[in-house]
Amino acid sequence: MKKKLGLAALVAAALSFATPAWAPFHLLVIEQVFFGTDNLPQAQFVVLRTLTGGQIFVAGRDLNLQNADSSGAGKFGTFTKNYIAHAGPDVAMIAGTQEAQDLFCLPMDQIVDGSLVFPDGRVCFSEFDYGDGLGTRPVDCVAYGAYQGDNEPYLPPAMAPQRNLSLVRVAETDNNQNDFDLLPPMPQNNPGAVGEIDGTPGDADGSGTVTAEDVDLVARLAFAVAKRCDVTMPDRRGADANIDTRVNAADVIATGERAVHQAS
Numbered sequence: 001m002k003k004k005l006g007l008a009a010l011v012a013a014a015l016s017f018a019t020p021a022w023a024p025f026h027l028l029v030i031e032q033v034f035f036g037t038d039n040l041p042q043a044q045f046v047v048l049r050t051l052t053g054g055q056i057f058v059a060g061r062d063l064n065l066q067n068a069d070s071s072g073a074g075k076f077g078t079f080t081k082n083y084i085a086h087a088g089p090d091v092a093m094i095a096g097t098q099e100a101q102d103l104f105c106l107p108m109d110q111i112v113d114g115s116l117v118f119p120d121g122r123v124c125f126s127e128f129d130y131g132d133g134l135g136t137r138p139v140d141c142v143a144y145g146a147y148q149g150d151n152e153p154y155l156p157p158a159m160a161p162q163r164n165l166s167l168v169r170v171a172e173t174d175n176n177q178n179d180f181d182l183l184p185p186m187p188q189n190n191p192g193a194v195g196e197i198d199g200t201p202g203d204a205d206g207s208g209t210v211t212a213e214d215v216d217l218v219a220r221l222a223f224a225v226a227k228r229c230d231v232t233m234p235d236r237r238g239a240d241a242n243i244d245t246r247v248n249a250a251d252v253i254a255t256g257e258r259a260v261h262q263a264s
Contacts, residue, residue: 025058026128027051029140031092034100034166034185035118037197039244041163043103044116045096045187046076048125049089049169056083056091056190061126063095063112064138068120070149076123077112083190092188102245104187105229105237106195119160120145142167143176151176198228199238202251202258206235210258214238218255222248 031049036042046063050056058079065073077095085091095110116123124138143151144167145160158180161167166185173179187195202210204217221239225231225247228240239247241254 024055025061025126026130026139027055028058028125029169029172030123030125030142031169032166032186033116033123033142033144033161034096034187035116035161036099036163037103037243038163039242040099040103041118042097042115043099043245044076045094045100045108045185046116046123046125047188048093048095050085050091052089053087054085055089056085056093058082058093058126063114064124064126065114065117066122066124066147066149067117068145068147068149070122070147073117073121074114075112076114076116077110079110081110083109086192092190092192094187094189096187099245100187102227102229103197103243104185104195105198105234106187106193107189107191109190119162120147122147122149122151122157141176142180144180154179197243198234199236199240201238201243202241202255203238204236204241204255206233206238210238210255210262212259212263215252215256215259218247219252222252 028048028050032047034045036044059082062078063076065076067073083093093109095112096108098111101108122141122143124141126139127136128139129136141154143157147157153174154176156177158167158176165182167180168183169179170181171179202214204214218239228237228245231237241251
């Protein structure tokens, strides 16, 4: 009897976490798109944000890419699981490359291996038939730069992206040009953690300035850690002076150059 009750409890628990028969994912927007840095262009991510509660059933849904002429450019990636709804709207879900995770020291909800089209293109999230007679269409899209394809109902495109900055949603008017701005990257994952490129490049002691002492410290750190995220104190991750996620001899050289420049 005890064993049967235990099995029943397990089944009940499993059902409580099961995906509902109609799993909503269609009231989402693309919140932020990051195209990498100068030294690490493949450190890319896309953040989705829910507009209402429960829109977290994204398993099997793609982030699709297009070239400037609207031809297909493959996928940035596919979400392989659903996420936690938390309370209310404004729930984030982030898909990013391993390089982005290593740069921002932030766990991606979904690691992907695609590459965003840069500097002119479009990224869209999944497709859905809203039952309004217009058929199946993307849940949300962001066209940018000199994108020449059909971008209804979101045209005209947002400005051309730049390395080191994100296209960040600042409004929701169904107009990419009005709704996005270029701002410092602010990746957020589903648990609510936020990442940034911690530290001042070359500032390995967290003092806020780059000096000759930092050159020696970076040299010593290069033997102790392999990646910027291995540096446990965020304000000292400037040891990755060239911002490529690794701490090595190249950072010693970059720190020396920064120290000379700052002293002059």
